[in-house]
Amino acid sequence: MSSTDALDPLLLQNQLCHSLYSATNALVRAYRPLLEPLGLTYPQYLVMLALWEADGVAIKQLVSKTRLDSGTLTPILKRLEQKALVERRKGDADERQWLMCLTSEGRALRQQAKDIPHRLWCMADMELEQARALKMAAETLYRQIREQEEQLKGV
Numbered sequence: 001m002s003s004t005d006a007l008d009p010l011l012l013q014n015q016l017c018h019s020l021y022s023a024t025n026a027l028v029r030a031y032r033p034l035l036e037p038l039g040l041t042y043p044q045y046l047v048m049l050a051l052w053e054a055d056g057v058a059i060k061q062l063v064s065k066t067r068l069d070s071g072t073l074t075p076i077l078k079r080l081e082q083k084a085l086v087e088r089r090k091g092d093a094d095e096r097q098w099l100m101c102l103t104s105e106g107r108a109l110r111q112q113a114k115d116i117p118h119r120l121w122c123m124a125d126m127e128l129e130q131a132r133a134l135k136m137a138a139e140t141l142y143r144q145i146r147e148q149e150e151q152l153k154g155v
Helices: 003-007 016-038 042-053 059-066 070-082 104-113 116-124 128-153
Strands: 086-090 098-102
Touching: 016 042, 016 104, 016 116, 042 059, 042 070, 042 098, 042 104, 059 070, 059 098, 070 086, 098 104
Parallel strands: none
Antiparallel strands: 086 098
């Protein structure tokens, strides 16, 4: 690559978004064989992770926690309900609010999933500090872009 290529903002090789997109796709592909024995897709796994952290939460909270919009989250929740891993319950405090709750099968699946992060970590073959720095940089990028979006919307 020449020095002028490194400065050209319209070359694909210079696009941060392309590198992040490619890395994300590689991660999702790496998760696929790890999640297959559990019968979960990657987005379903994200929802289960959120529910294993806090069971019995409103869909709005799951949207926030998983960063999946409600249009994406709703079919995922329906599929998890069909698999008998989660169920909808009316809230005790507010019967108009529906909570997503783990079933006993959904809680039991946590034990089967416990080695997945370690197995993926082994595949990534990164130093712990590298991984932490990458996670922090990704979170900073996410937060800054979200703040800009909110400012543009006038929120």
